[in-house]
Amino acid sequence: MIDLTxxxxxxxxxxxxKNGQLAYQFCTDDNSVCFYPRAFAPSTGSPNLEWRVSKxxxxxxxxxxxxxxxxxxxxxxxxxxxEGFRMMSRVEDIDPMxxxxxxxxxxxxxxxxEKQAPYPIFTPIGDIK
Amino acid sequence: xxxxxxxxxxxxxAAESDLGQVASGSSPLDLMAQATIRALDxxxxxxKDVDGLFVAATQVRMGPMALAEYLRIKPKYFDGxxxxxxxxxxxxxxxxxxxxxxxxxxxxIAYGSTQRSVSRAAASxxxxxxxxSPYRPILPISAYAMAAARHMHQYGTTREQLAEVAVAARKWxxxxxxxxxxxxxxxxxxxxxxxxxxxxxxxxxxLVVDGGGAIVLTTPARAKSLKKKPVYxxxxxxSLSHANISSxxxxxxxxxxxxxxxxxxxxxxxxxxxxxxSLYDAFTITPILFLEDLGYCPKGEGGRFVADGAIAPGxxxxxxxxxxxxxxxxxxxxxxxxxxxxxxxVRGECGxxxxxxxDIALAHGNGGVLSSQCTVIFGxxxxx
Numbered sequence: 001m002i003d004l005t006x007x008x009x010x011x012x013x014x015x016x017x018k019n020g021q022l023a024y025q026f027c028t029d030d031n032s033v034c035f036y037p038r039a040f041a042p043s044t045g046s047p048n049l050e051w052r053v054s055k056x057x058x059x060x061x062x063x064x065x066x067x068x069x070x071x072x073x074x075x076x077x078x079x080x081x082x083e084g085f086r087m088m089s090r091v092e093d094i095d096p097m098x099x100x101x102x103x104x105x106x107x108x109x110x111x112x113x114e115k116q117a118p119y120p121i122f123t124p125i126g127d128i129k
Numbered sequence: 130x131x132x133x134x135x136x137x138x139x140x141x142x143a144a145e146s147d148l149g150q151v152a153s154g155s156s157p158l159d160l161m162a163q164a165t166i167r168a169l170d171x172x173x174x175x176x177k178d179v180d181g182l183f184v185a186a187t188q189v190r191m192g193p194m195a196l197a198e199y200l201r202i203k204p205k206y207f208d209g210x211x212x213x214x215x216x217x218x219x220x221x222x223x224x225x226x227x228x229x230x231x232x233x234x235x236x237x238i239a240y241g242s243t244q245r246s247v248s249r250a251a252a253s254x255x256x257x258x259x260x261x262s263p264y265r266p267i268l269p270i271s272a273y274a275m276a277a278a279r280h281m282h283q284y285g286t287t288r289e290q291l292a293e294v295a296v297a298a299r300k301w302x303x304x305x306x307x308x309x310x311x312x313x314x315x316x317x318x319x320x321x322x323x324x325x326x327x328x329x330x331x332x333x334x335x336l337v338v339d340g341g342g343a344i345v346l347t348t349p350a351r352a353k354s355l356k357k358k359p360v361y362x363x364x365x366x367x368s369l370s371h372a373n374i375s376s377x378x379x380x381x382x383x384x385x386x387x388x389x390x391x392x393x394x395x396x397x398x399x400x401x402x403x404x405x406x407s408l409y410d411a412f413t414i415t416p417i418l419f420l421e422d423l424g425y426c427p428k429g430e431g432g433r434f435v436a437d438g439a440i441a442p443g444x445x446x447x448x449x450x451x452x453x454x455x456x457x458x459x460x461x462x463x464x465x466x467x468x469x470x471x472x473x474x475v476r477g478e479c480g481x482x483x484x485x486x487x488d489i490a491l492a493h494g495n496g497g498v499l500s501s502q503c504t505v506i507f508g509x510x511x512x513x
Contacts, residue, residue, distance in 0.1 A: 061279070062279040064266070064271050066325070066326045077275075086375055
């Protein structure tokens with residue numbers, strides 16, 4: 001069981017990201033995938049959450065393009081990662097409006113900046129599923 | 130008797146506060162108090178009669194305490210459930226339970242916001258989420274935009290069909306003297322307006338105005354002696370599906386598909402027996418989803434259902450006759466005003482926009498990012 005005075009789910013996740021890895025959790029009680037990281041598994045309430053590393057491949061479930069005044073349009077998308085979890089992210093290296101539902105994408109780490117820790121983003125990998 | 134009983138409570142008073150843009154310094158509590166006093170005047174009760182208090186507001190963290198202090202009410206029963214715009218439908222369910230159990234007899238549900246005056250960012254600051262905030266979605270707009278995009282992809286819904294919802298709301302608003310928007314609106318104007326979060330332009334999004342409201346509920350016995358004809362609570366349903374949009378399993382299905390059937394079952398009614406619908410239209414996609422989820426058309430058909438003015442004045446189904454959050458008023462958590470319009474329709478008080486023989490009206494509230502869904506069905510004396 002996680003000792004929350006020693007470590008946090010977010011802390012462990014962030015450490016994986018710093019090493020270039022997209023981590024998720026797996027509940028060994030009911031073999032279900034868990035994301036976002038938690039101290040206890042949803043439904044079972046089990047502490048038996050195993051950390052696993054995703055292959056980083058996924059499919060765009062839905063997408064939008066946000067318009068902030070005085071900035072370039074920015075993509076925001078929901079990615080269904082192949083291991084069976086969904087996460088909010090951004091698809092880069094492509095015109096934000098060209099991001100399409102069903103598009104296959106691959107994870108990479110955005111380095112962040114002084115105010116923002118590194119975070120996962122995705123880039124297109126070709127064929128539309 | 131077990132559970133909530135059809136017609137066990139009635140709405141006897143309903144009022145808006147001043148709406149639109151309030152004077153600098155006017156507070157959410159000023160608006161709540163004004164609406165409360167107006168709602169009590171509406172039925173002929175006074176503050177001394179109030180023994181139940183239900184308050185939710187983003188600018189007043191501990192609502193029941195703050196309004197009780199302001200109006201010097203000492204409630205025997207109080208509830209500050211806050212689940213976004215549907216909080217007040219949830220309050221109706223909880224007030225019904227409390228009144229049925231005799232824990233209170235006269236319940237006030239109140240809301241107020243000055244989000245136009247102080248800005249949305251100040252009125253409703255968002256919680257930081259390390260798994261979403263880095264991507265800078267414009268919340269809640271982008272969450273609903275992604276639901277709309279998925280609906281378009283999966284069911285062929287078009288931006289023009291989304292725009293139909295805004296145009297219908299505007300046509301109703303032009304029949305409501307209290308509506309914020311006063312000018313006609315076309316589909317082309319919606320499509321060509323400033324893009325906010327694709328596929329939504331600013332005209333696909335609800336208004337940002339100040340305002341509030343209050344309703345008064347009591348027992349049927351007490352209701353009969355008051356000024357207005359009682360509007361009975363026939364059935365309520367509440368459901369929560371998630372908090373953050375990433376955790377919604379299917380972006381084209383809301384928990385209205387759960388709250389609706391609960392409310393209809395309690396009311397002993399079917400969707401086609403309802404005379405008008407008041408559906409929380411935070412964005413043009415939401416009435417489309419709720420028409421589907423509440424049983425007015427099959428899943429995926431909502432866009433085609435609203436086309437050709439079907440929910441506008443003179444259309445096949447009266448939806449959001451006030452002009453809705455899109456054109457009448459949207460002071461943040463708009464659910465209380467969604468119910469006030471349904472209550473007024475059942476009373477027959479809606480003037481040029483009155484739905485003929487409106488005995489049954491459904492008010493559906495939505496909160497968060499499609500997260501909380503609560504349905505209330507109201508009925509006239511003829512329905513009891």
